[in-house]
Amino acid sequence: MTVLITGAGLLATHAGKALADGGERIVYYDVAPSEAYVRQVMDDRPYTIVRGDVLDMPHLMHTIAREKVTGLVHSAAFLPETARERPFMATRVTVEGTVNTLEAHRLAGLGRYVLCSTIGIYDASVDTGRAMEEDQPIGPDSFYGCLKLSSEVIALHYQKAYGVDVMAPRFCPVYGLGQWYSSGGAIFMARCIEGPALGRAVVIDKPFSNVNQYLYVLDAAQAIERCYRVRDPAERAINIGSGALHSAPDVIETVKKVIPGARIDIDPAAWASSKDRVFVRQPFSLARARAVLGFTPAFTLEAAIADYAAKVRRRAQQPV
Numbered sequence: 001m002t003v004l005i006t007g008a009g010l011l012a013t014h015a016g017k018a019l020a021d022g023g024e025r026i027v028y029y030d031v032a033p034s035e036a037y038v039r040q041v042m043d044d045r046p047y048t049i050v051r052g053d054v055l056d057m058p059h060l061m062h063t064i065a066r067e068k069v070t071g072l073v074h075s076a077a078f079l080p081e082t083a084r085e086r087p088f089m090a091t092r093v094t095v096e097g098t099v100n101t102l103e104a105h106r107l108a109g110l111g112r113y114v115l116c117s118t119i120g121i122y123d124a125s126v127d128t129g130r131a132m133e134e135d136q137p138i139g140p141d142s143f144y145g146c147l148k149l150s151s152e153v154i155a156l157h158y159q160k161a162y163g164v165d166v167m168a169p170r171f172c173p174v175y176g177l178g179q180w181y182s183s184g185g186a187i188f189m190a191r192c193i194e195g196p197a198l199g200r201a202v203v204i205d206k207p208f209s210n211v212n213q214y215l216y217v218l219d220a221a222q223a224i225e226r227c228y229r230v231r232d233p234a235e236r237a238i239n240i241g242s243g244a245l246h247s248a249p250d251v252i253e254t255v256k257k258v259i260p261g262a263r264i265d266i267d268p269a270a271w272a273s274s275k276d277r278v279f280v281r282q283p284f285s286l287a288r289a290r291a292v293l294g295f296t297p298a299f300t301l302e303a304a305i306a307d308y309a310a311k312v313r314r315r316a317q318q319p320v
């Protein structure tokens with residue numbers, strides 16, 4: 001069976017690797033793929049890359065037919081910074097692109113459709129005093145969140161109205177070895193881990209969220225794979241996170257434990273403007289993820305840092 005994965009970035013490539021390990025044939029559909037990055041993540045697993053735009057509906061449909069696609073994982077989108085800078089194109093790619101993939105999927109009569117949704121759809125400023133369930137009040141505070149919420153609502157409507165078999169995992173910030181870093185959480189983790197993995201001292205000099213929930217990309221990939229395979233799910237929108245909050249000093253201390261001799265400092269001005277920033281007040285509840293998908297994260301923070309650092313060292317020996 002063949003999965004079309006739109007986008008070939010951080011989540012897409014790692015999900016592709018997990019799905020390939022489960023026996024699927026992988027076709028990436030990305031407007032500007034980095035072949036070297038995809039090769040690096042996929043290691044020696046087979047895959048096909050198609051250079052294509054989710055806004056190009058005829059090409060999308062032609063690709064689905066030509067590659068004999070049976071299911072779809074939709075990851076292509078504009079991420080928060082780019083969405084803020086380019087709201088018009090972000091709306092087209094993120095919302096219209098989602099509708100295109102849903103339409104293509106419906107017209108081709110495919111199986112499962114997985115939409116990579118986000119914590120950004122919630123009003124995270126509301127502290128209910130308990131872990132964030134899927135009934136956390138909705139209320140994006142970024143343009144990106146508005147677009148992703150629109151995409152999710154539309155996708156879930158396609159499920160009800162047209163029978164498209166949609167699953168919508170809502171991810172907290174995901175980190176891991178990327179080709180670029182498009183979310184605040186991924187940037188902070190990259191700063192803390194990538195330099196020290198290569199023996200370099202780092203100074204964090206840009207503002208960041210002091211308290212955040214981070215999910216290692218291999219856990220995110222596992223969740224996408226489970227969403228792709230689950231039969232007759234009782235729920236379709238599901239929080240996927242690590243279930244824990246970490247402060248920046250926690251993360252740095254853990255990196256220092258995992259990478260002995262790591263030198264990481266936070267610039268005092270960056271700390272002054274970041275120490276009170278809390279991205280979320282509560283971690284995700286994983287109750288629904290466990291019940292519907294049998295998902296629990298496999299990586300502790302320590303294990304994820306060790307794996308990430310090993311991959312950084314490997315990349316340094318085989319430059320992209």
Ligand SMILES: NC(=O)c1ccc[n+]([C@@H]2O[C@H](COP(=O)([O-])OP(=O)(O)OC[C@H]3O[C@@H](n4cnc5c(N)ncnc54)[C@H](O)[C@@H]3O)[C@@H](O)[C@H]2O)c1
Nearest residue numbers: 007008009010011030031053054076077116118171173174
């Ligand atoms: N990274 C996170 O922390 C996070 C958290 C929650 C949800 N998500 C969601 O997961 C998905 C993937 O995020 P990521 O971090 O892997 O992003 P990424 O930036 O690494 O990858 C996105 C890919 O989409 C491609 N793309 C952009 N416009 C396109 C178009 N018009 N047609 C085809 N491809 C196009 C880009 O070239 C890029 O390779 C997104 O939908 C995002 O909203 C990510």
